[in-house]
Amino acid sequence: MSRVKSIKRQTQNRFLNLYELDAEHRDGKVSKYFLASRGEKVEELKISTGKNAPDGVAIYGIYGENKDKVALVRQFRYPINDFIYEFPAGLVEKGEDVIGTAIREMFEETGLTLTPVKCKSMYNRPFFTTVGMTDESCATVFGYLSGSPTNLYQEASEDIQVILADREECKRILKEENVSIMCAYMLMHFIHSEDDPFGFLQA
Template sequence: MKSENKKNEIINVEVIFESKFLNLFKVIYKTYLGNEKYWIVASRKTIDSYKKLIFEKDNYASDAVVIVGYDDAEDRLLLIKEFRIPINDYIISLPAGLVDAGEDIEKAARRELFEETGLELYDIDRERSSKRTYPSVGMSDESISMLFGRVRGVITEKNQEESENIKPFFVTKDEAKKLLLENHNFDTKAWLVLRSFVDGNKL
């Protein structure tokens, strides 16, 4: 493709804001025409880790894991309804959480699923699960791994942290179809998985 030759060059990265879970960087770059511009990037990484990512093409570990949990005993998909501060409202999404430094993705998925729902993740389908994807690359370098697997146990909210307001629930195909037609806030990944589930695709 000809457009691949029109490459922008990143010159430098400056810190705008730093916190425990999220940082803002000003990325200064030159366009393929030689004009200097900047881009504001939200990142889970420290400035040093972010520079390794963009300048050395290193540090590609996923920041977070998303679980597509399926109850094959009753043909149901696991969802959560979670209050999210940025929209000041509830949103329907999939169980998810941050991966600790050096933590195995599958271990992180099992830990997060148990904390949010009380359920056990097992029989992970590694062939269908993703290594690393970027959900919002226009504003962030945040990367996620999506793991498909089966879940079992009894739903409980007792393991959630104080900052979490999460209601886990299962849906059948008929319930999922109804949910898609209703006026809910949906996480994009959850909407796509729900649509696939309703259409009869394998989970």
């Protein structure tokens, strides 16, 4: 059976670190495998804890009296040296739950106030992002938005434009722009939803 035999931390950074694993394959052979993680210590890796605690949260927020717009951010990302469309998102700070993180991050990134929608736990639980290279997992919080968008509360290191996109603009974004994969899937859902975009949360 495949398993991790040992773990060695290779970097010492605040938000992201690289770990070297001795990975034993099902045929008994051992090779090196490299893992990026938000964990600052070996003991904090999900390999070590055996728990899937969320590192971050993404917010699927609906705006407007007619519930006909979704809040996106067009953000500059250094790994691609370009802008990409995403949901507002951020890291869960120590002592926070995902709902508190979502409310805080939505306001900081967009100036909008989030009123979360209650839903079954399976919709809010964390899921892994890119498990071939990282143990990062993120939860999604759903809710309705009020207020006026602004970038006044963004950090100086953030290059973010707030976008309130209707269904036609979402179609254009999917056709023409860089889009994160989770955002893309949810935009597909939003485009084809009728009436309340969150109706599926009641299923």
